[in-house]
Amino acid sequence: MSRASLPKSRDLSDATRLIHEGEARSGFGEMSEPIYVTSGYAYETMEAAEARFDGRDPGYIYSRFSNPTVTTFERRMMALEGAEAARATASGMAAVTAAMLCQIKAGDHVVSAKALFGSCRYVVEDLLPRFGVPSTLVDGADLDQWRSAVRPETRVFFLESPTNPTLEVYDIEAIAKIAHEAGALLVVDNVFATPVLQKPLKFGADVVVYSATKHIDGQGRTLGGVVLGSEKFVMDHLHTFMRQTGPSMSPFNAWVLAKGLETLSLRVERMQASAAKVADFLASHPKVKKLTYCGRDDHPQAALVKKQMTGGGTLATFDIGGAKPEAFRFGNALEIVKISNNLGDAKSILTHPATTTHQRLAPDARAELGITDATLRLSVGLEDVDDLIEDIDTALKAV
Numbered sequence: 001m002s003r004a005s006l007p008k009s010r011d012l013s014d015a016t017r018l019i020h021e022g023e024a025r026s027g028f029g030e031m032s033e034p035i036y037v038t039s040g041y042a043y044e045t046m047e048a049a050e051a052r053f054d055g056r057d058p059g060y061i062y063s064r065f066s067n068p069t070v071t072t073f074e075r076r077m078m079a080l081e082g083a084e085a086a087r088a089t090a091s092g093m094a095a096v097t098a099a100m101l102c103q104i105k106a107g108d109h110v111v112s113a114k115a116l117f118g119s120c121r122y123v124v125e126d127l128l129p130r131f132g133v134p135s136t137l138v139d140g141a142d143l144d145q146w147r148s149a150v151r152p153e154t155r156v157f158f159l160e161s162p163t164n165p166t167l168e169v170y171d172i173e174a175i176a177k178i179a180h181e182a183g184a185l186l187v188v189d190n191v192f193a194t195p196v197l198q199k200p201l202k203f204g205a206d207v208v209v210y211s212a213t214k215h216i217d218g219q220g221r222t223l224g225g226v227v228l229g230s231e232k233f234v235m236d237h238l239h240t241f242m243r244q245t246g247p248s249m250s251p252f253n254a255w256v257l258a259k260g261l262e263t264l265s266l267r268v269e270r271m272q273a274s275a276a277k278v279a280d281f282l283a284s285h286p287k288v289k290k291l292t293y294c295g296r297d298d299h300p301q302a303a304l305v306k307k308q309m310t311g312g313g314t315l316a317t318f319d320i321g322g323a324k325p326e327a328f329r330f331g332n333a334l335e336i337v338k339i340s341n342n343l344g345d346a347k348s349i350l351t352h353p354a355t356t357t358h359q360r361l362a363p364d365a366r367a368e369l370g371i372t373d374a375t376l377r378l379s380v381g382l383e384d385v386d387d388l389i390e391d392i393d394t395a396l397k398a399v
């Protein structure tokens with residue numbers, strides 16, 4: 001096997017890196033990346049096995065630790081993110097959990113924005129405290145709350161931006177600065193922005209996590225996740241945690257996701273262009289209230305969006321008529337847009353967070369996040385945008 005590398009001398013764009021980075025051909029010279037479906041690796045000699053295990057020979061040992069196809073996916077993600085190191089995981093939640101647990105111990109403290117994907121909030125709010133790691137949840141947009149939540153034992157700051165589902169945007173650079181002054185690391189869940197539109201490491205974040213299940217696959221096929229950061233973070237914390245606890249990605253899923261990355265920037269650009277048009281249509285419709293889209297000038301943090309994102313993204317959030325019956329009637333009248341809880345897919349998806357992704361939260365906790373029984377989240381896919389707008393327009397007439 002030989003692993004190709006792109007010219008280091010040139011400043012290549014994401015689109016180019018996503019297609020060629022991490023290519024690993026077997027002796028047959030195949031064009032499409034091979035899938036190394038294997039749990040283990042054979043050694044020529046007993047001495048070779050010994051050298052692999054004691055680190056003199058850096059080759060593969062066991063697919064819970066690493067696998068050539070998984071390496072291809074990790075290399076492509078590292079190039080896209082501008083990260084020194086990465087570890088792929090079985091799901092996005094495995095990535096979030098590993099990124100947190102690998103670096104904390106009982107007695108440490110975590111500060112997190114309260115607007116989180118439901119399962120992320122469970123990890124921070126319920127799971128970590130059970131193991132002696134209390135957490136403080138703050139309004140992520142309020143820098144003073146981040147500052148005053150800091151304790152001497154604070155080790156990790158955690159946030160998502162834009163948030164799910166309300167599409168609030170947090171100042172990554174300012175929050176990273178507060179984290180570093182406190183001696184903590186900032187972990188950013190960058191799923192909603194995608195690695196194409198926002199690079200948290202450039203703004204001072206220390207660790208970036210993804211659910212690759214979303215835009216990176218983008219066709220609803222596999223689960224996957226990835227944690228990216230410095231070589232030091234990975235070697236000091238993540239590497240051993242991953243090897244010994246085993247939330248590893250399967251080679252088949254790594255292959256699907258590495259191929260997904262080849263078209264990621266193309267898909268995100270197209271979905272974003274359609275999302276902008278759909279958002280403008282929704283904003284101008286008399287039955288639609290509280291339309292939020294990160295790419296519009298009326299987004300409450302439009303200046304911050306321009307600073308840290310290169311586009312408005314692929315999601316929009318809105319209310320119809322202010323109540324659940326209208327939201328359900330609208331969803332049930334859609335014919336092209338699917339009702340589901342995934343996002344970033346080629347197929348457009350409508351989600352009612354209060355009864356699905358955020359059902360676990362008490363109504364007052366949802367209200368605090370700005371999620372009402374009327375809130376709808378739309379993930380704009382790759383269908384023709386005029387067909388989508390017609391579908392939405394027709395469904396709005398049914399309300």
Ligand SMILES: *Cc1c(COP(=O)(O)O)cnc(C)c1O
Pocket residue numbers: 091092093094096117119120160164189191192210211212213214223224225
């Ligand atoms: C989906 C999602 C996750 C969890 O990812 P899975 O692949 O479903 O485990 C975490 N964070 C955000 C923001 C997500 O959208």
